[in-house]
Amino acid sequence: MRSKYERLQAGPRASELPEMLRSEFLFTATYWKCWKAKELATVAAQGTEESSYKLLPKYFYVVKYANPGSITDIKTEKDDKGQTRFKYAFMALKACIDGWKHLRKVIVVDGTHMFGKYKGCLLTASGQDANFQVFPIAFAVVDNETNESWSWFFEKLTEIVVDGSDLSIVSDRANQICVAKDKWYPLSHHGCCLVHLQRNVDAKFKKRNHKQMVGRAAEVFKISAVGIILRRSILGIGQGHTLRYNLMSSNIAESLNKALVPARDSPVMALFEFIRRMISRWFVSRQRKISKMSGEIPPAVDELMENNIEDARAYAVMPLSAFEFEVTLKTTGFGSSVNLETRSCTCLEFQKVGIPCRHAIAAAMFRDLQHSEFIADAYLKKTWNETTKGVTLPVPDPQDLFIPSEVSDLIMLPPKTKRPPGRPPTKRKRSAGEIPVRPNLI
Ligand SMILES: [Zn+2]
Structure with a gap:
């Protein structure tokens, strides 16, 4: 088994060795024997x-x-x-x-x-x-x-x-x-x-059930706006602690x-x-x-866009000018204002994330525009290629x-x-x- 730890590789874990020995060499060994052997093999291959x-x-x-x-x-x-x-x-x-x-x-x-x-x-x-x-x-x-x-x-x-x-x-x-x-x-x-923030909220506001509120807010705003809301209303976190992007x-x-x-x-x-x-x-x-991509949009971004397109169907669009729109949820009448020229939306997701939110997609659909045109360069194939x-x-x-x-x-x-x-x-x-x-x- 020593060769598996050579060339500075991490090698199999001790818990994986008994099964490997069984299948490769028809040999049985206890976990502890394997653990000790792994230690010796690692020292032999990688040095102390x-x-x-x-x-x-x-x-x-x-x-x-x-x-x-x-x-x-x-x-x-x-x-x-x-x-x-x-x-x-x-x-x-x-x-x-x-x-x-x-x-x-x-x-x-x-x-x-x-x-x-x-x-x-x-x-x-x-x-x-x-x-x-x-x-x-x-x-x-x-x-x-x-x-x-x-x-x-x-x-x-x-x-x-x-x-x-x-x-x-x-x-x-x-x-x-x-x-x-x-x-x-x-x-x-x-x-x-967000996860730590949520745990902290949970720890502090156990009884008031704010945890779900943070989770919901995060879902809705994809993090970008949550910081602002939380800072103002729930946590009172000091200046500088803002949450940005959908990261x-x-x-x-x-x-x-x-x-x-x-x-x-x-x-x-x-x-x-x-x-x-x-x-x-x-x-x-x-x-x-x-190299296997057919379009310009990486698979994970494409998936997110598909979800947003699906959500966009629930909205009604009223044009305010050539580029500005009022986009409201058909069921409740609540909504956001989208500006396709400045690539922004009052939900903040569009400008912070750089990927059109469901409101922006609804507006783009209304004007028969390609949604992919509104994806920031940071999410396109050419950028992905440059980075990697x-x-x-x-x-x-x-x-x-x-x-x-x-x-x-x-x-x-x-x-x-x-x-x-x-x-x-x-x-x-x-x-x-x-x-x-x-x-x-x-
Ligand atoms: Zn929006």
Whole structure:
């Protein structure tokens, strides 16, 4: 089975091994025997965790050698004995840096625990591509989730993602993220993710049943307007906490976390290599999907449009001018005003999301206009292609390259942190459903 863990792959999980042994070799083994074998195979193939920290500078060097323009960094600290120890590591691949330039200016940042001997956290920044799929931007492994480590991550991120009032940073409501965001991204908006918001609302307004109201509001407004309404009427959240776009941040962060699970107990270098391979694979598979597209609209956007078209049939349209319309629900008479020239609607979805809402579609149908003309460029095939066309090349063997002495001579020991005995938590650390809501955040 050792070969399955080689080339820095995550390999099968211990729980999968008994069945694999049974079917491939007609051999039975207990779970614990498999678990131990997996540990040994991983060490044999990927090296020990200690050696992985030592090799990381060389690995980053060859990543950049194979993929020029990628950004990596390592921060170390001196321990009591004056030895150099790992503190943080950062990696953003060239393909992601280039692709980000064509994405909508929304990023989701998230932190997740690692399961290895030296624990640590994996910090991620990602966006959403034209087909609503996770678009990874940058990754960092830090010894711990603190104000300082988040701040370091955001500082590195500013080399890729430029601060501005057109940028939204979405995260759950961890205080450390807010502090780091305010320092490095003072101009951008900060939205909290809907699922956490909903849990917080649930925790605070249990009796008054506001949770459903938030859910309903989110459904109706596809997030964009919920922040404004909530801020004013329910939560009294401070300035700057607005929700923007239809970006279901929690879906983005959680699907990324899920993809990374197989590597979260890998030594640090193997984890970064897993990420590199994952990104390379995702881009190839998206390019394949793009090459098979018949029209200009990616499948997920098409699906959303189909739903909106279906909903649009329930509306009556009254033209107010060449481009302005009053669009009302036939059953209740309530409705919105749509302006097809400015691509806006009083429901806010059209202008915030960039995809025509049901009201706008009703208006477009009234004028016999193609709805697809009103989809923002960010959701079209050409943009999707631009974002995912970067190629990430495999890393060469460091032994085949000349590595400068400042890289090869660096002796970096593992971080001071070490996982306490016992099973590590397998869930995301912060979840307002599980911990009391901190009053200062509501
Ligand atoms: Zn609308």
